[in-house]
Amino acid sequence: MKYAKGFTLMELAVVIAIIGILAGTALFQYAQVVRNSYISHAHTVRAYLDSGLITYVLNTGGNAADFSDFVTAGTIPSGSNISISLAGNEACTQSAIGAQIVCEYTSLGMNFDVTFSFDANGNIQDDIPAV
Numbered sequence: 693m694k695y696a697k698g699f700t701l702m703e704l705a706v707v708i709a710i711i712g713i714l715a716g717t718a719l720f721q722y723a724q725v726v727r728n729s730y731i732s733h734a735h736t737v738r739a740y741l742d743s744g745l746i747t748y749v750l751n752t753g754g755n756a757a758d759f760s761d762f763v764t765a766g767t768i769p770s771g772s773n774i775s776i777s778l779a780g781n782e783a784c785t786q787s788a789i790g791a792q793i794v795c796e797y798t799s800l801g802m803n804f805d806v807t808f809s810f811d812a813n814g815n816i817q818d819d820i821p822a823v
Contacts, residue, residue: 723800730797734806734820737795741808741816755814758791 741763748762749755756762793808808818 719800723802726799727802728823730799730804731821731823733797734795734818737793737806738808738816738818738820741793745816756810758810759793759808763793 741759744762745756791809795806795808797804797806804821806818806820808816811817
């Protein structure tokens with residue numbers, strides 16, 4: 693008796709279903725890793741701003757009025773899916789840095805902003821999401 697070579701339709705369907713489940717899980721995990729890296733970047737920006745503020749206070753003996761006192765354009769770390777701007781979606785330029793800095797994170801249909809601003813006491817506030 694001669695046997696047919698190859699796979700049955702049922703075997704191919706099971707393999708495709710397994711590959712689909714694995715791909716869906718991998719994409720979800722990848723999106724979580726990307727989100728966590730963006731949150732880590734926001735913490736890096738916060739540390740940069742804190743360091744700049746401390747240096748400014750130590751050098752001048754007074755509080756900064758806004759970010760333009762100690763931040764220059766191009767010195768805030770950014771990346772391919774991260775844009776840094778001011779509230780109002782203006783481009784972050786040498787003369788445009790002011791009372792608020794907004795980091796916009798976009799990838800895989802996931803969009804969130806992190807806003808850095810000054811409170812009444814001259815401290816930096818942020819709205820970095822939890823991991």
